[in-house]
């Protein structure tokens with residue numbers, strides 16, 4: 001098969017159809033244990049939860065046991081581990097810098113929704129509910145868009161006022177903004193996101209759906225005009241449908257990942273399927289993921305990582321199955337699970 005846009009390339013493997021898990025990564029030669037086979041450095045949409053924003057470097061995700069980092073960008077609400085990281089982050093284009101400042105102003109000015117903890121037992125919205133929610137704000141979104149380009153009737157002003165006054169989701173907004181910015185900057189990056197496996201029901205609850213719709217309206221009301229063309233319901237919905245089955249947690253490194261800072265999508269890393277007996281270790285190094293074989297792999301074998309965290313790996317087959325089904329939506333078809 002032709003490699004999808006953004007798929008990983010390596011002298012050691014190729015992306016191909018797997019028997020029971022869509023596309024996967026297959027060794028093209030014998031690979032000895034301990035071989036570094038790939039580094040994913042293509043982080044796209046991501047979010048560091050607000051509660052960690054002062055402690056985790058916005059550029060390289062460095063973390064020092066909960067200490068507040070000294071380098072701060074108060075205007076945009078980010079912190080950095082070194083002046084070099086701050087400088088590198090701030091060397092981004094002016095639209096990006098203005099967009100983050102606009103969102104930070106909004107978050108500080110508005111009351112926030114409760115921490116976005118998901119009720120695990122809440123019903124996942126289905127296709128009809130999702131469609132209705134987005135359809136329901138189409139007119140308002142149009143009015144806000146028109147207001148941003150100079151139209152100022154009572155109706156326009158009311159639509160903007162309503163959009164702004166909705167409770168702000170301090171972690172949904174940055175995820176959506178990050179998606180908008182990636183789409184704005186590069187069509188190749190956006191094609192890589194589009195090529196990923198998609199989940200048509202990405203919202204965990206009706207509340208989460210509502211907060212995504214509200215965040216979209218917030219962005220329309222405050223982002224720099226240059227971004228409005230790509231600030232669409234399709235952009236923010238697309239990114240969530242891809243994020244849902246492809247994002248990796250961004251966790252602390254020193255304590256077996258006990259601190260969950262946030263999550264992000266690295267399209268090239270998303271072609272590795274899961275196995276409960278993985279042959280590849282995935283490790284975060286700064287804002288990249290490094291993939292190394294854990295044992296000898298024969299040519300033609302699939303290269304798999306684990307999607308389970310430390311303690312989850314010790315669960316029984318049923319426990320692992322339930323966990324993977326709940327978090328990732330699939331019935332694990334790996335050799336270890338099939339081999340009963």
Ligand SMILES: C[S@@+](CC[C@H](N)C(=O)[O-])C[C@H]1O[C@@H](n2cnc3c(N)ncnc32)[C@H](O)[C@@H]1O
Pocket residue numbers: 020021022023024196197245246270271272273274275328329330331332333334
């Ligand atoms: C990050 S993607 C991996 C690449 C994906 N197979 C594709 O075609 O794009 C995760 C998705 O792959 C599938 N998958 C990964 N590991 C699997 C496994 N062990 N058993 C069944 N499906 C799996 C599931 O559909 C899961 O939601």
